Amino acid sequence: MGLVRWPFWAVVCVFLSVPCGLVVSEQEQLEDIVQQPVHCERIDNSQWSRPGSANDWEPFHGRIGDRVLRCDCHDSVRTRRSEEYTVDQQPKLRNAVFVLSAFPATTVATDILIVNCGQLHVPAGTFRSIRAAFLPRTIRFVNIAQLTLDSFAFESDSPTRAQQVVTNPRDPHPILGPITLSFDRCQLDELPANVFHGAAIRSVLFSASSIGAIRSLAISTRFQQFLLSDTVVGSFARHAFKRAQMEQLHLRNVTMTGAWASQAWQGLIVGNSIQIRDSRFLQTIHPAAITESSIRISNETAWNAQPDILLERNLIDTFTITTDTSSFLVFPRNFSISLQAFRIAQLATCESTNVTFPAWSEIFFLQPFATTPRDHPDSYISVEQYRTQEGCDSEDNRLLIIILATLLGVTVLGGAIGGFLCWRHYRRKEQMLILEQKVVQPRTYRETQILLKLETVGTLKTDF
Numbered sequence: 001m002g003l004v005r006w007p008f009w010a011v012v013c014v015f016l017s018v019p020c021g022l023v024v025s026e027q028e029q030l031e032d033i034v035q036q037p038v039h040c041e042r043i044d045n046s047q048w049s050r051p052g053s054a055n056d057w058e059p060f061h062g063r064i065g066d067r068v069l070r071c072d073c074h075d076s077v078r079t080r081r082s083e084e085y086t087v088d089q090q091p092k093l094r095n096a097v098f099v100l101s102a103f104p105a106t107t108v109a110t111d112i113l114i115v116n117c118g119q120l121h122v123p124a125g126t127f128r129s130i131r132a133a134f135l136p137r138t139i140r141f142v143n144i145a146q147l148t149l150d151s152f153a154f155e156s157d158s159p160t161r162a163q164q165v166v167t168n169p170r171d172p173h174p175i176l177g178p179i180t181l182s183f184d185r186c187q188l189d190e191l192p193a194n195v196f197h198g199a200a201i202r203s204v205l206f207s208a209s210s211i212g213a214i215r216s217l218a219i220s221t222r223f224q225q226f227l228l229s230d231t232v233v234g235s236f237a238r239h240a241f242k243r244a245q246m247e248q249l250h251l252r253n254v255t256m257t258g259a260w261a262s263q264a265w266q267g268l269i270v271g272n273s274i275q276i277r278d279s280r281f282l283q284t285i286h287p288a289a290i291t292e293s294s295i296r297i298s299n300e301t302a303w304n305a306q307p308d309i310l311l312e313r314n315l316i317d318t319f320t321i322t323t324d325t326s327s328f329l330v331f332p333r334n335f336s337i338s339l340q341a342f343r344i345a346q347l348a349t350c351e352s353t354n355v356t357f358p359a360w361s362e363i364f365f366l367q368p369f370a371t372t373p374r375d376h377p378d379s380y381i382s383v384e385q386y387r388t389q390e391g392c393d394s395e396d397n398r399l400l401i402i403i404l405a406t407l408l409g410v411t412v413l414g415g416a417i418g419g420f421l422c423w424r425h426y427r428r429k430e431q432m433l434i435l436e437q438k439v440v441q442p443r444t445y446r447e448t449q450i451l452l453k454l455e456t457v458g459t460l461k462t463d464f
Contacts, residue, residue: 100123114139181201210231239267365380
């Protein structure tokens with residue numbers, strides 16, 4: 001009688017009286033999650049006009065000499081199924097987690113395009129082996145349902161000084177890399193710390209995407225431009241932009257669902273402009289969220305540009321001010337600030353609208369007893385108009401009048417007391433002068449002789 005070899009999980013099921021079907025189903029679910037590399041292919045100029053690829057090639061414009069490396073997860077699924085499954089077998093590839101394999105040193109591409117992935121993982125050092133002289137012009141992620149980036153995911157090879165080649169002698173930023181990194185229609189749970197560290201990146205662009213959280217030190221390198229457009233951001237962690245240097249930082253039509261923590265942009269250096277336009281902040285903006293005393297946004301950077309900040313058509317649900325020296329709307333003197341329709345979805349009160357700002361006429365608070373929704377412009381009233389209607393400054397004027405009247409009364413009383421003392425001193429002095437000038441009338445013969453001697457001789461000698 002031969003021995004029957006039972007699988008280990010079957011033996012465990014027998015001894016523990018566990019239904020084996022449940023274990024088998026769980027094992028099948030684990031097998032359904034497959035990790036596989038993304039299939040990449042080179043696209044030459046003859047394939048620019050391929051049907052169905054117009055959206056993918058739109059930013060590249062089909063220039064002569066372009067070498068596009070296209071990594072499509074849909075093509076990878078078709079390739080895997082055709083290679084590993086026969087017609088009679090039922091495919092079990094349900095949840096494929098694609099991994100962007102490290103590019104070899106022989107990679108030569110002007111543009112790298114990664115598209116159409118359900119789940120994509122970009123590990124650390126994916127682009128590290130690409131030689132510095134052959135770095136791509138753009139790296140573009142398009143239509144990624146769940147994108148996971150590791151720290152140092154975009155780290156590039158650090159060339160020696162002899163290997164550095166300046167392709168454009170007129171480049172105003174020769175220290176920056178040539179890569180424009182863009183994310184279009186991508187969902188990211190987070191941007192981890194040092195995700196862009198060591199990368200030869202010039203610009204980072206997020207468009208129509210979602211970022212769960214930007215962790216501390218996630219943006220801690222040097223860029224020319226960092227742009228968030230039509231993007232949902234969960235939260236900025238504390239020191240998310242620490243040690244970051246860039247020429248432009250733009251937020252356009254950004255919806256922030258979490259709280260904006262204090263010191264989120266601490267240590268940020270911007271050379272040209274910060275622009276926050278058409279954005280919504282659904283949670284509390286804590287004090288010193290944008291600027292703090294340690295933040296430098298100046299023209300002392302390599303670009304030598306005049307700093308500028310633009311806050312235009314933004315909506316803030318909760319606006320927090322604790323002290324006059326630590327506030328969301330406190331900027332250094334070297335700012336050139338422009339405000340347009342800056343809406344704060346907080347109920348207008350005399351305390352909340354007590355904003356000292358050069359462009360306070362462009363700041364709008366939520367109007368009490370508004371009949372329109374919160375996102376409607378008619379629900380908001382300007383600071384100047386509200387304070388005029390409610391007479392918020394009248395109490396300050398009354399208090400000022402009381403203070404001035406008190407000071408005037410004290411001044412009058414002090415002047416009266418001082419005048420009386422001066423008059424009294426003058427009277428006493430006058431009396432003393434009168435006493436000194438008064439001539440004593442002699443009464444006896446001896447007193448007369450003494451006065452005569454004083455007038456003639458000037459000294460008095462008395463014999464006893």
